[in-house]
Amino acid sequence: MTDEQHDERIAALDSRLAEVRERVRRACAAAGRPERDVTLLLASKAQPLPVVRAAVEAAARTPGPVLLGENRVQELVAKAPALLDLGPAWHFIGPLQSNKINAALPWVSCVESLASLELAHRLAARVPDRSAPLDVMVQVNVSGEPTKSGVAPDDALALARDVAAIDGLRLVGLMTVGARSDDEAVVASGYDRLRSLRDEVLASGAPGTASAVGLSMGMSGDLELAIAHGATVVRIGSAVFGGR
Ligand SMILES: *Cc1c(COP(=O)(O)O)cnc(C)c1O
Numbered sequence: 001m002t003d004e005q006h007d008e009r010i011a012a013l014d015s016r017l018a019e020v021r022e023r024v025r026r027a028c029a030a031a032g033r034p035e036r037d038v039t040l041l042l043a044s045k046a047q048p049l050p051v052v053r054a055a056v057e058a059a060a061r062t063p064g065p066v067l068l069g070e071n072r073v074q075e076l077v078a079k080a081p082a083l084l085d086l087g088p089a090w091h092f093i094g095p096l097q098s099n100k101i102n103a104a105l106p107w108v109s110c111v112e113s114l115a116s117l118e119l120a121h122r123l124a125a126r127v128p129d130r131s132a133p134l135d136v137m138v139q140v141n142v143s144g145e146p147t148k149s150g151v152a153p154d155d156a157l158a159l160a161r162d163v164a165a166i167d168g169l170r171l172v173g174l175m176t177v178g179a180r181s182d183d184e185a186v187v188a189s190g191y192d193r194l195r196s197l198r199d200e201v202l203a204s205g206a207p208g209t210a211s212a213v214g215l216s217m218g219m220s221g222d223l224e225l226a227i228a229h230g231a232t233v234v235r236i237g238s239a240v241f242g243g244r
Contacts, residue, residue, distance in 0.1 A: 006050055006051055009047075009051050009054075009241060009242050010050065010051055010054040012242065013051075013055050013058040013240065014058050014061070016239065016240050016241075016242075017055070017058050017059060017062055017240055018062065019239070020223075020236055020239050020240055021040070021063075021064070023223060023224060023239075024038055024040065024223065024227065024234065026224070027223060027224040027227035027228065028227060030228065033227070035064070036064065037232055038227055038231060038232060038233070038234060039064070039065055039066075039067060039232065039233050040059075040065075040066050040233075040236060041066070041067040041068070041069045041091055041093075041216070041233050041235045041236065042055055042056075042059065042066060042067070042069065042237070042240055042241075043070075043071070043093065043219070043235045043236060043237035044068055044069065044070060044075075044079065044241070045069075045070060045072065045075060045094075045244070046075075047244075049078070049079055049082055049083075051241060052068070052079055052083065055240060055241065056068065056083060056086045056088050057086065060086070067088070067089050067090070067091050067233070068083075068088045068089070068090045068091070069090070069091045069093040069112070069235055070092060070093065070094070071092070071093045071094020071095070071113070073092075073096070073097075073100040073104045076092065076103075076104055076108070077103050077104070077107065081107070090107050090108045090109060091108060091109065091110045091111070091216075091233075092108045092113060093112045093113055093175070093216075093235060094113055096111060096113060096114075096119060098118075098119065101122055102126060105123070105126050105134070108134075109134075109135060110134070110135035110136065110172065111123060111135075111136045111137070112136075112137040112175040112216050112233075113139045113149060113150075114136045114137060114138050114139060114163065115139045115149055115150050115151045115159075116151070116159075117159060117162050117163065120136065120163045120166055120169060121166065123136065123168075123169065124166045124167060124168035125168075127169070133167075133168050133169055133170040134168065134169055134170065135169075135172045136163060136169050136170070136171055137171070137173045137174055137175040137216055138151060138156060138159055138160045138163060138171070138174050138175070139174075139176065139177075140153055140156045140174055140175070140176050140193075140194055140197060141153070141176070141177075142178070142179070142190035142191070142193045143176075143177075143178065143179035143180070143186075143190050145179065145180065148177055149177075150175075150176060150177070153197060156174065156197050156201075157197060157200050157201060160174065160197075160201045160209065160212060161201070161204055161206040161209060163208075164201075164206060164208030164209045164212060165206065165207050165208050166208075170208070170211055171201075171209060171211060171212045172214045173212050173214025173215055173216065173232065174194050174197055174198045174201070174212070174214070174216070175215075175217065175233075176190065176191070176194045176216075176217050177219075178190055178191065178217060178218070178219070178222060178225075184222075184225060187225060188225055188228075188229060191218075191225065191226055191229035191230070194215055194229075195215060195229055195230040198212065198213070198214075198215055198230075213232070214233060215231050215232050215233070216232070216234075216235060217229070217233075217234070218231045218234040219235055219236060219237065220237055220238045220239035220240075
């Protein structure tokens with residue numbers, strides 16, 4: 001990306017953010033949900049640091065909290081330290097390899113992409129004693145597409161219960177990447193599945209599951225659909241930053 005392209009993106013941020021906020025507001029109204037139910041997460045992958053910095057600053061001028069999300073540790077550790085002065089909270093939203101946990105952990109307040117018990121134990125082992133537990137979400141592959149990460153829906157309840165019981169972790173919900181389909185009904189049924197799984201986790205009453213209320217689902221193209229089906233976090237990249 002050239003400096004000029006940076007500048008164009010930066011100049012567009014306030015209006016793009018306002019548009020996304022308006023979409024969230026309308027979707028919440030249509031679903032009869034309060035707007036504060038839904039948190040905006042800016043997926044900053046492949047965006048250069050000056051653009052991400054400007055986005056955090058622009059977001060601070062809008063009402064409501066904003067999170068940042070990265071799906072690569074390499075990008076996280078390049079950006080998070082450089083934005084410390086602005087103090088944004090980062091969620092990790094991509095596949096996390098064991099050998100990158102140490103690098104990632106100091107910068108993230110939540111790992112949304114937890115899909116194995118092994119990774120859960122490895123994460124917990126790195127959370128310092130007496131410090132607050134690390135927030136995690138279990139990522140579920142609701143569409144079953146082989147290219148997508150996440151635990152199979154049939155295994156999600158068991159994994160969520162096991163994760164919730166681990167000291168050092170706090171299960172705060174479930175996450176999914178919606179089906180890659182133009183058929184809204186297909187995408188919607190995946191989001192419904194995630195919501196019923198979340199409801200099952202809560203209804204299980206198992207230790208540590210009471211905090212698992214969150215549903216991270218929906219992106220630039222379908223945030224309205226996700227909010228209609230119960231999303232509490234929508235992860236937005238291109239609608240705020242432009243294409244990658
Ligand atoms: C990139 C990314 C997003 C945002 O996608 P857009 O379509 O650009 O809004 C959301 N979630 C994950 C896991 C991503 O990697």
